[in-house]
Amino acid sequence: MTDPISPLRMAASGMRAQTERLRHTAENIANADTPGYRRKMVTFEEAVRFGRPTGEVAAGRMRLDQTVLPRIHDPAHPMADPDGYYDGSNVDLVIELADSREAGRSYEANLRMFEQTRQMGASLLDLLRR
Amino acid sequence: MFDQIEMMRMARAMGLHVQQRHVEVARNIANADTPGYRATDLQDFAQTYRRDDGSGPLKVSHPRHLASPDWSPAEARVIQVAGPVSPNGNSVSLEEEMVRAAEVKRHHDLSLAVYRSGLDLMRASLGRR
Numbered sequence: 065m066t067d068p069i070s071p072l073r074m075a076a077s078g079m080r081a082q083t084e085r086l087r088h089t090a091e092n093i094a095n096a097d098t099p100g101y102r103r104k105m106v107t108f109e110e111a112v113r114f115g116r117p118t119g120e121v122a123a124g125r126m127r128l129d130q131t132v133l134p135r136i137h138d139p140a141h142p143m144a145d146p147d148g149y150y151d152g153s154n155v156d157l158v159i160e161l162a163d164s165r166e167a168g169r170s171y172e173a174n175l176r177m178f179e180q181t182r183q184m185g186a187s188l189l190d191l192l193r194r
Numbered sequence: 195m196f197d198q199i200e201m202m203r204m205a206r207a208m209g210l211h212v213q214q215r216h217v218e219v220a221r222n223i224a225n226a227d228t229p230g231y232r233a234t235d236l237q238d239f240a241q242t243y244r245r246d247d248g249s250g251p252l253k254v255s256h257p258r259h260l261a262s263p264d265w266s267p268a269e270a271r272v273i274q275v276a277g278p279v280s281p282n283g284n285s286v287s288l289e290e291e292m293v294r295a296a297e298v299k300r301h302h303d304l305s306l307a308v309y310r311s312g313l314d315l316m317r318a319s320l321g322r323r
Contacts, residue, residue: 071216071220081227108225119224
């Protein structure tokens with residue numbers, strides 16, 4: 065007998081992880097023009113409880129993108145060095161947009177799964193009527 | 195009368211199988227973006243019940259003994275889904291999982307409908323409405 069609640073928990077964990085990812089994407093987009101800002105990334109991993117994989121997903125530690133920051137030439141900028149250059153951010157808006165789309169799509173899939181689990185549970189309980 | 199119980203037993207086995215498959219689908223969808231995750235599925239229900247395990251049916255020594263059923267539900271096997279693997283080692287395809295989720299729903303409805311009709315038949319045979 066499988067736990068009827070576990071699909072609900074899995075879908076909820078998926079939604080939580082995708083929200084986390086979407087949050088970091090939003091931070092990146094908001095800071096796309098912040099000098100010296102490094103892009104934030106999260107990787108997903110399978111959640112482990114008591115040494116056993118539960119099938120749920122969790123967002124892992126946040127990491128910073130270590131690609132080199134672009135040097136931007138603007139002598140009028142307050143942070144410019146004597147040569148007139150300053151460090152920009154390594155956020156690529158196209159990548160962030162694609163990432164947020166994908167996160168939204170996966171979130172919806174999890175939401176659909178959540179709905180379906182609820183419906184199945186309700187129709188099962190419906191057997192008890194009458 | 196006992197045929198109906200047999201029928202309900204099979205509907206119940208199907209419901210249990212579908213519930214396990216539902217868990218697999220939910221796990222796949224939750225891990226749709228986990229690097230290195232491989233999608234899993236359950237064996238088809240038709241292949242999971244044992245028709246004959248070689249030991250033969252129970253002997254009936256009296257005409258009023260119940261015959262043993264000639265099938266029994268077996269533990270469903272988890273299988274790996276064959277399919278393209280993305281560069282990060284993940285083999286979940288959200289579209290296929292949606293199809294599988296629809297199948298799960300359909301089979302679940304079917305097993306419940308059969309079970310319910312069995313209940314109705316038994317209720318009718320008892321003379322109640």
